[in-house]
Amino acid sequence: MQNVTILGSTGSIGVSTLDVIARHPDRFAIYALTAHSKVEELARQCLQHRPQVAVVGTAEAASSLSKILKEQGSKTAVEYGRDALCAAASAAECHAVMAAIVGAAGLAPTLAAARAGKKVLLANKEALVMSGRLFMDAVAANGAVLMPIDSEHNAIFQCLPAHYDRRPDAHGVQKIILTASSGPFLRRAVESLNDVTPEEAVAHPKWVMGRKISVDSATMMNKGLEVIEAHWLFGAPADKIDVLIHPQSVVHSMVSYADGSVLAQMGNPDMRTPIAHALAFPERMASGVAPIDLPKIGQLVFEQPDFERFPCLRLAYDALKAGGSAPTILNAANEVAVQAFLDGRMGFRMIDRLIARVMDKLPHEAVDSIAAVMDKDAGARRLANESINELMPA
Ligand code: NAD
Ligand code: MG
Numbered sequence: 001m002q003n004v005t006i007l008g009s010t011g012s013i014g015v016s017t018l019d020v021i022a023r024h025p026d027r028f029a030i031y032a033l034t035a036h037s038k039v040e041e042l043a044r045q046c047l048q049h050r051p052q053v054a055v056v057g058t059a060e061a062a063s064s065l066s067k068i069l070k071e072q073g074s075k076t077a078v079e080y081g082r083d084a085l086c087a088a089a090s091a092a093e094c095h096a097v098m099a100a101i102v103g104a105a106g107l108a109p110t111l112a113a114a115r116a117g118k119k120v121l122l123a124n125k126e127a128l129v130m131s132g133r134l135f136m137d138a139v140a141a142n143g144a145v146l147m148p149i150d151s152e153h154n155a156i157f158q159c160l161p162a163h164y165d166r167r168p169d170a171h172g173v174q175k176i177i178l179t180a181s182s183g184p185f186l187r188r189a190v191e192s193l194n195d196v197t198p199e200e201a202v203a204h205p206k207w208v209m210g211r212k213i214s215v216d217s218a219t220m221m222n223k224g225l226e227v228i229e230a231h232w233l234f235g236a237p238a239d240k241i242d243v244l245i246h247p248q249s250v251v252h253s254m255v256s257y258a259d260g261s262v263l264a265q266m267g268n269p270d271m272r273t274p275i276a277h278a279l280a281f282p283e284r285m286a287s288g289v290a291p292i293d294l295p296k297i298g299q300l301v302f303e304q305p306d307f308e309r310f311p312c313l314r315l316a317y318d319a320l321k322a323g324g325s326a327p328t329i330l331n332a333a334n335e336v337a338v339q340a341f342l343d344g345r346m347g348f349r350m351i352d353r354l355i356a357r358v359m360d361k362l363p364h365e366a367v368d369s370i371a372a373v374m375d376k377d378a379g380a381r382r383l384a385n386e387s388i389n390e391l392m393p394a
Helices: 012-022 039-049 059-071 082-090 104-115 125-141 151-159 190-195 198-202 211-219 221-234 272-280 311-322 326-342 350-361 370-391
Strands: 002-007 028-034 053-056 077-080 096-099 119-122 145-148 173-180 241-245 251-257 262-266
Touching: 002 012, 002 082, 002 104, 012 028, 012 039, 012 096, 012 272, 028 039, 028 082, 039 053, 039 059, 053 059, 053 082, 059 077, 077 082, 082 104, 096 104, 104 119, 104 125, 104 326, 104 370, 119 125, 119 272, 125 221, 125 326, 125 370, 145 151, 145 221, 145 272, 151 173, 151 221, 151 251, 151 262, 151 272, 173 221, 198 211, 198 326, 211 221, 211 326, 211 350, 221 241, 221 311, 221 326, 311 326, 311 350, 326 350, 326 370, 350 370
Parallel strands: 002 028, 002 096, 028 053, 053 077, 096 119, 119 145, 173 241
Antiparallel strands: 173 251, 251 262
16 A cells, blocks of 8 residues: 655646546555645545645645534644645655645655655656756655656656666667647747737647646747756756657657667556556556547657747757756746736746846856755746846837
8 A cells, every 4th residue: 555645636737646546545545635725625635535634835724724624524634834745745654745736836845755765756847957966866865766747758768668777878768759749839820929818828739737837838848848857857968858749649758769769658648647657657557548549540740849939948958958057047937937927917928038038147057955946946036027027018
């Protein structure tokens, strides 16, 4: 029996994880569930899945949750705040942690899970992009097991040799090929992109996801963050990681080898597949996802990405090549830009311009501690917020 903590259980990944776990009550129990502010939804989840602990963002949210749970006779202990999140991720009773908080807020508890030597199921790519080598070092130093949940990275994991040790050349790996659906604006006239609304940007043609990652998919910053994520997970330099547009989202990614073989992982676009894979690994178990109907799909289409249409993809490659604090700055500026776009404070094309401005203005320095990462993150957020007004047309 494995006890699982789900960080961000009310989000899209969190809900899919609970769906998979509920199919296997003989194998998994929930140790802790966490949510930022959706108290009623978290209460429903607690009553159904009966975790030992539930964590929310604030004291007020905690007291509302406690009240609902007490009325229903629930024994779940309610806590709040960052330290409680880290405790839920590192408790001795918990074996595996699904890291599914969105953005930089997920770094501390995800790192706490790695430091406690847990099986870490990593959906929260921003945490790895921000802290790169420091995070991977924490995994290695504490014997944690890191399983990629991002569908592309989970696909690559499945296409790599079983004992892959993060040295592509030693295993004859020539390229890691990340596929990208490229979101809703693949064919839309570039001149009209600044006029798109938040609702158009989050309407992903293939995947149902949280709002932040949906906007990242529309700018292709999501793929950019995934290039950086792949670099850390698989030890591949930027020039060994390619991106291919594949609007159907059937092939989730590929690995190309020295002998000319290309291995691909395919499936319906449903996150329950990578979640079930990572939970059961090295075994396989049912996820609730139907097999793909290849005759119905008929043809698979691939094309090169257009870096003019999607400048964020180029910015992410640049940040990876620059190294040091550059990916931290990229991620922080992107989080501020996406939120400003979602709040209606600036247009869609301002996202890449704002990130480029912050990347240009801040020095890219070595970071040798998590405190230094948080400092770079805070500096980039400050500058991004200040720059919004400067960049807006009068
Ligand atoms: P979401 O917005 O649906 O859910 C986010 C979760 O994080 C919620 O439970 C929310 O309560 C919690 N949260 C938000 N802010 C928080 C804060 N400040 N402190 C504590 N908790 C907070 O997001 P999602 O789509 O589920 O994505 C989660 C992560 O997984 C992201 O990093 C995303 O990039 C990654 N991911 C998602 C998908 C997908 O299909 N949704 C696919 C690949 C990777
Ligand atoms: Mg992905």
